[in-house]
Amino acid sequence: MTGRQHPRLARGRAYRSLILVLAVLWAGVAASPAPAEAQDAEPVKVVATFSILADWVENVGAENIDLTTIVPAGGDAHTFDPSPEQVASIADADVIFEIGLGFESWLDDMVDASGSTAERVVVSEGMELLSGEEHADEHEDGEAAGDHEGEEHADEGDADEHGESDPHVWGDVVNAISAVNVIATHLSEVDRDDAGAYDANAAAYIAQLEELDAAIVTATQSIPEDGRKLVTTHDTFGYYAHAYGFEVVGTALNSLSTEGGDPPASEIAALVGQIQDEGVPAIFAENVSNNDLMQTIADEAGVTLAPPLYTDALGEPGSDGDTYLAMMTANTHTIVSGLTGE
Template sequence: MSVSLRSLLAVTAVGLALVSAPSAFADGKVKAVASFSILGDMVSRVGGDLVEVTTIVGPNSDTHVYEPKPADATALAATQVFFVNGLGFEGWMERLVESTGFKGETVVASTGITPRTMMEEGAEETDPHAWQNLSNGLVYVNNIAEGLCKADAADCDTFKKNAATYAAEISARDAEVKAKIATVPEAKRKVITSHDAFGYFGAAYGVTFLAPEGISTESEASAADVAKLIEQVRKEGVTALFVENMSDPRLIEQIAKETGVKPGGALYADALSEKGEGGGTYLDMFKHNISLLVPAMAGS
């Protein structure tokens, strides 16, 4: 089935799903929808028991290539506030909103962040992975709190208190990440990952990330690009090579085979893990990633 036909069927199913959409506030809680798992966790932390969060793209799943399902339309039709990352991350988002006739508040969590841009195939592209810098995570938290306050002004003080507590935890994790990265000599801070999802992390914490694919997993790495990357790994002695939990591992496996560098495990890039797998929350994601990155970069 072609992509266009799948999209048409998805939109048709979305419209049908709206017929039986439930009431938005049946149990007294604010109903919120988040576009992907990392954002869903952040909304849950700020909202606490006062908010019921539905996540569209779940753990270990790729938001770049996601196609909306009828259940997503049902959830969006029954919600008061829709949290999205923005920066072009959810290429399917506008189509979903238009097809459902959603009239609630859409909160772009990355609002206020200066986006990174990069050249891909001769064109400037925006890097949407802003959450990979924990300082940007603080901006997300503030935007989430403001969005929930608009949806439920009576509980705004609680949302702000939750946000302040969460922000303190994020800042503490940020300091921890910086301290651990600092133990690795700058010359060794080079990492290969599946796609270019760690640009914000690299800029914030002084790590160079290289990837065979661009900022979206929809892009395809050319044979020349892969060969160039393999040569760079050999020349510069890169020892940190990782797959991502939501990406196809075959390119990384090819690089490992050609260079003899053993993959160091899976990093959480665009999605959390399932609960209990080590990256079930935004904060756990950084803890997990750092626990793998530091020894791999150091060559230990």
Template sequence: MAGLLSISIPAAADDIIKVVASFSILGDMVRQVTGNLAEVTTIVGPDADAHVYTPNAADAKSVANADVIFVNGLGFETWSQTLIETSSSKAKVFVATDGITPLKVDGEIDPHAWNSLVNGMQYVANIAVSMAEINPINAVAYKANARAYNRRLKDLNNRAIDQLERLTTGQRIVVTSHDAFGYLATAYGLTFLAPVGIDTDGEPSARDLSKLIDHLKAVGAGALFTENITSPSLIEQIARETGIKIGGRLYSDALSTRGGPATTYEKLIEHNLRVLIKALSSRS
């Protein structure tokens, strides 16, 4: 899809707002809203796992120098509060998921709210309002950029609904490495199963993995998918033991590196939907 033609107002280098975003997906959303009206730094970069990330000295320096910090919230960045406090940052901290009703998995809040495009549009609106609060002189530009961006996300969501509603019941079961796609499942009437829970910091017990494999042997699944932030070994094992095909690689908690298929949030969602639809539709 065409890139965002953001509204920008020239500013002196010293006047540029310094923004830190906790992870790559959120960082891209901020860039789409701010255009060249902010200098955006991301803590957890592409293809990296924010669940298990350990901040370093460069991260502390970025946070200390920031005017604004955006975090996902919902327990996603367990390290963020300590990083902000130890860096003695004076930045205003905003939670991008404000106003979003979280899902729960086994009693735990699921932080992966961006995997619903409707939620993604709420992130964008929150970013625009937050930036307008910090930098009122550019409020009109931020909000115009956000509206244009959200129109594209809304169009993508409508196309996804149209394509996914054609899937049969048997094509709607998906297996991924960890439980990151609950919001996408809820949005489009899919069922996602995973050997690992909402946090990647752990391994399934042999008993739990065996139960999942037995379940899949009994009921089947549309396809298995690896993820960019986790080892493919568990999914490969499940594929060997069930005979279910691996349908591709999904981008769950991070963008791809430059040259990859998911270098922006919009491209990430487009890629994931395209890979899902292709693999699931091919299952009879």
């Protein structure tokens, strides 16, 4: 015979059943994917056109970005020709950082071919630019500004009005600082949640860049003023010369680009004569160019061909030029050693 259950027993069983139901429901909730807004945001997809710029971007973006570098370390952006795989690699980018000023002459076609809708950011905007004509004037007059030796930059933001702007802005560390600020600003706009991290990273990196700039000033001042004379493969050291008090006596290719063939014998002979007349003890090859031409010029002029400088690209990983800080330090050491013989 069945009788009525005791009220307490009935309530106890009902309570246990409720707990069991809630446990099943909770398990289902825990197993379900979290809403999109609650999940960790994916890194911002960022493209940098070449290795030096990529290093700046990486120092600011760090773990919050997924970085693609188009022209790798050791590559020459002047002569670069993208592969289909490289074109495809930028299709889903959120932002593309570039130098501009005609440096990446292949980029417009590459972006069009990829179908990318990424924001394009020209990091040279707002910098005080030099023009190719100003370089020519410095070569003829034998004058160098040496802006970082206590003087302000001249107002050269209108270089485009006077001739082709020199795109090799990274030769002056002040320009690197400007670019880092641009990078941090735009990453913060694309990814507001991590804006604080971008600002902090940029501030820390800028502090290192300021130390680098001061170290270059100190090191280059060890060269007598009349001995600060550079001869390189192409015209890539205009900003370095302008900032740190050098004269660019001449270049083998007599161009802002490495494109094109070797110069005619008459131009080589003229450069050899300049080197001898100026008493330049060493000339400098570059990591992105074949050094045979520079060796020929050095032999004919009776001077030393110094180890290659890192110019339009970082050195390979593990080299003494595999970051911007490292390459600028290595270049300065090579220049000082080459021109002083120490």
